[in-house]
Amino acid sequence: xxxxxxxxxxxxxxxxxxxxxxxxxxxxxxxxxxxxxxxxxxxxxxxxxxxxxxxxxxxxxxxxxxxxxxxxxxxxxxxxxxxxxxxxxxxxxxxxxxxxxxxxxxxxxxxxxxxxxxxx
Numbered sequence: 001x002x003x004x005x006x007x008x009x010x011x012x013x014x015x016x017x018x019x020x021x022x023x024x025x026x027x028x029x030x031x032x033x034x035x036x037x038x039x040x041x042x043x044x045x046x047x048x049x050x051x052x053x054x055x056x057x058x059x060x061x062x063x064x065x066x067x068x069x070x071x072x073x074x075x076x077x078x079x080x081x082x083x084x085x086x087x088x089x090x091x092x093x094x095x096x097x098x099x100x101x102x103x104x105x106x107x108x109x110x111x112x113x114x115x116x117x118x119x120x
Contacts, residue, residue, distance in 0.1 A: 005118060009097035010110045017041035022095025025087065027110050029053065032101035042099060044090065049083035051109050052076060066107045073112050084117075091117065 009021060013032045017024060026032075026042045029050035051059070051073050059069040077084055090096050100110035 005091075007091055007095050008114055008117060009095065010114050011097055011099060012105065013040050013042070013099040013101050020095070021097040023090055023093075024097050024099055025090060026099045027087075027113055028099075028101050029056070030101075040099070046083060046087060049077070049080065049087055049113065056109075061102060061104050061107065063107060069107075070112045070115070073109065074116050077113070077116050084120075087113075088117065 007022075011021070013026060013028075013035065024041055024043045026040065026045045026047075027049050029047045031045075032040060050056070051069075055069070055072050055076065058072075059065050087096070098110040098114055100108045102108040
């Protein structure tokens with residue numbers, strides 16, 4: 001399931017910011033290691049939309065757990081109306097880039113979140 005819109009981008013927070021990023025939203029619960037706020041150039045840190053600590057720990061970025069991680073994370077998002085509505089409002093206003101700190105660029109919470117938003 002990958003139905004992301006052109007108004008929503010996803011990239012590692014360690015990549016250099018670009019004007020085309022629009023509003024840069026960090027969607028991790030923990031601040032990225034080794035980055036200052038200036039280097040990260042984060043406009044909004046929406047940590048409440050990140051997966052719960054328990055889910056993040058269970059996932060452990062193990063590829064075989066990715067489908068189940070998405071399912072569980074989507075369940076968390078369905079009951080997290082405040083954070084989801086906040087992000088939806090940002091995307092409605094202008095281009096948004098979801099930022100994440102994980103090394104895995106194929107399986108991470110920002111990609112799952114983008115898919116969730118596109119589907120809802």
